[in-house]
Amino acid sequence: MKKRVLLPVFAAFMIFAGADSHEVDAASVDQLTTSAYQYIGTPYVYGGTTTRGFDCSGFTRQVFSDLGISLPRTSGSQYGQGQSVAKGNLQAGDLVFFNTSGAGVSHVGIYIGNQKFIHSQTSRGVSVSNINESYWAKRYIGAKRVANFSTIEVAKAEVKNAQIDFSVYTSRGEVAIQLAKALNLDTSDTNSPFADVKPSAKYAGAVTALSQLGVFSGDEHGKFNPASPITRAQLAKVLVVAFDLQQQGDAPTFTDVPTSHWSSEYVATLASTGITVGKGDGTFAVNDYVTLTHLEAFINRAQQQ
Template sequence: MKKKWLLPVFAAFMIFSATPGESDTAEAATPSQLIQNGNKYLGIPYRWGGTTTSGFDCSGFTRQVFRDVGIDIGRTTWDQYARGAKVSKSNLQAGDLVFFNTAGSLTHVGIYTGNGQFINSSTSKGVSYASINDPYYWGARYQGAVRISGINPVEAAKPEVNASSFDNTVYANRGQVAYEIATALGLDTSDKIADFNDVKHTDEYAGEIEAVRKLGIFGGDRNGNFNPASPITRGQLSKVLVTAFGLQHQGGETSFTDVAADNQFNEFIQILASNEITTGKIDGSFGVGENVKHTQLDAFIERSIIK
């Protein structure tokens, strides 16, 4: 993060106040619900004072994610820090708010997702994942964390919920998906000069990322970043698969409880369903905002190749 951004970022926290009249209590939400809501905003750019999908500043993003599960945490970093119970770094759980000192005070906030990762809106990458222990930036600036009332701590402690936190040994990141798609299609990956700000020619999957970019299979965010270490949702993957394998709708509609007709991924999910690449989950949902597991990715690609 470049220093020229720090002053406006800090100003954004000071000039906005919490929205009055909103309840700060709600039926307990789960950490996995919170993280899934955060994932749907991946790639949205940073905007000073931003509180909408046109652009978020850091506390605007965290406020929106908690609002999505019916919890008001206030507008500024200081508001949000004051709303929760303090938590030590060694006791962090998915769903906790984590705070950083980027300009002499509490000037940045994100949501802890487990395994040392947090999701945030940063000036350099917009909504993206980062490590709280990043030795080059965040690690030295970590200031503390709070746990917000209304996020179910019992659910957060269950093993299956810990798995929902982003763990790239279980869940596929964008770089890994690019590799799997490029391999399945037999693409030429010799060009490692990827046309993304955050992918160096020496990076793992650089050739695969550039290969899928050239074919329009995968794009970056509005800031020109590919975010190779970030997770990919099942909804996002549906679009990638349809584009990569040239899949066409075979007729009929399948109803999924979590995919509305106006959902940005509905068209692609329907194409997968009509090709019998997916039947959805046992509860009738597609899991549109859930991170893709490696096992799911392998199954989707195998079925897409057959088609």
């Protein structure tokens, strides 16, 4: 039986019907990456199928389920779905398979473009890897396309997310989680005001609590953009508001933060309290993305104020 899934009207009305596949109205690439990236950092758990921990096929199954697409439970069964795709013709959303056990298909991930795929691996949990890295290249078996995703937003999605290693850099969703923990906020309310934060997302309660405190506000489209990175300037504002920080005396100045810059007061507050000392070259690097390591350091210092 063919299953038809209704998704938001801005998703491209593209239909794919391969061997043993469902007929679906596919979501956009941006929806796919947003769904996948929300689970970055979730630990690997053998047999795991929830946000407490995923194994590889539990993760892929969850991401596709978020988009209304059903997948079998195991990597071997998922390999039996859809249409085979040559490695040179991979598109975002294709399932990529590997032999990590020496006994055939034993690992699966989701290709997200630019030679990257997102998966739940034993050593790092849900994370992004390069399909051409020596380890994965040697164990690559093949790929299957179980649904076509709109190519309208492919370039946008690749620029926005696929170039960013979220095992190094933090996403806005992760910032919300870490801040809520540091502030000991009640995260039981998962009905956020943002259109792109589902109640089922692991950061939903944190985002809701922080938005109620005025720490986060949406963009002009009412979105939180949980799978996007956050810049150092943006984080400066978030930290000042979240911890109600006040400037303490004169602050060091940075060559890339003139007084006319929107973040100047927030950066000055962080600098005056010693939460930041800049990059060591006289700049604050306002547009650099925040790493997970720096996020932890900033929050720890802010808690001591």
